[in-house]
Amino acid sequence: MTAETKPAKRPTSFDVAKRAGVSRATVSHVLNGQGSRFPEETRAKVLKAAEELNYQPSPAGRALVTGRSDILVILVPNTTFGSNLQDLVDNVTSHAAAHGLSVVVRFAGSNPGETLAAILHFRPVAVVDMGILGADEREVLHHSGAAVIPRIHTPEDPTHDINHVIGRTMAKALLRNGPRQLAYAALLDERLDPFGPGRYEGMKAGARAEGLPEPERLEIPLELGRASAALAAVKAKDSPLAVGCYNDDVALAVVAAGRALGLRIPDDLSVVGVDATAIGQLVSPRLTTIRIHNAPLMERIAADLAALGRAEAPAPQPASLPEVTVLTGETT
Known part of the structure; x- marks a missing residue:
């Protein structure tokens, strides 16, 4: 017959207090970083006893004592x-x-x-x-x-916002070879978009700096047919179109839509994404994108x-x- 082996009992603050010869309250204060009022000798005893017993304070218990968890x-x-x-x-x-x-x-x-x-x-x-x-x-x-x-x-200055900077940078990259019709491509998504408005404002600032009309805002779904329809609605003029995109996924959708519409890239349609994703560098044509250094x-x-x-x-x-x-x- 095999004897049952009971799991080792997890040490408690009572065990630490007993070994250190102090109260449980003292153990609690010392191990929760509130032991400055005790002599150094007392703190050392508590810490040594806790180490010898391999005692790990309960996160739930600590939350009750300190009001905060880990x-x-x-x-x-x-x-x-x-x-x-x-x-x-x-x-x-x-x-x-x-x-x-x-x-x-x-x-x-x-x-x-x-x-x-x-x-x-x-x-x-x-x-x-x-x-x-x-x-x-x-x-x-x-x-x-x-x-x-x-x-x-x-x-409070809105220009001191990373998204505003990204938008201005996209406009500059799109216009480096000369004036173009600018547009901003947002992601058509049911979720919130806290980054897009700042990027669009930055693109508008970039257009103003070059004396160009305000960029039109379009919403691009990650689906070829609807993305092509959204792009076609903007590409009504004879001038080349330059699109700054919410991220690389949107940029790839714009590129695919442009090719489906028979547009030459970058002659008829130039595109800039954001995030410098690996996939954007593996496709052809290789994506121009904004890299953020955090x-x-x-x-x-x-x-x-x-x-x-x-x-x-x-x-x-x-x-x-x-x-x-x-x-x-x-x-x-």
């Missing part, structure tokens, strides 16, 4: 986005894991109050805001004890994550715009 919420827009935002989320997740944090990715809804309530439900230690929260929502989170990162302040933003987020739990949080820094560059292909 959860980091990454708040992203509920929109179609490409590899840039995906890579940023992946990088934040890696840094969070290095600090022992669990990550929840939350898509923002159309109602700010409902989005805020959903975030507060997690009792997060911090929220990484990808450009969603307003000043009021940030203030509520601050009073709840959750840090909102990156800790930056952005000027390294400075990731460095700011990493520094703010490292500062969580410190007595004094770093002061907010002026927002620095990510660098954008044009990856020139064969569609311009």
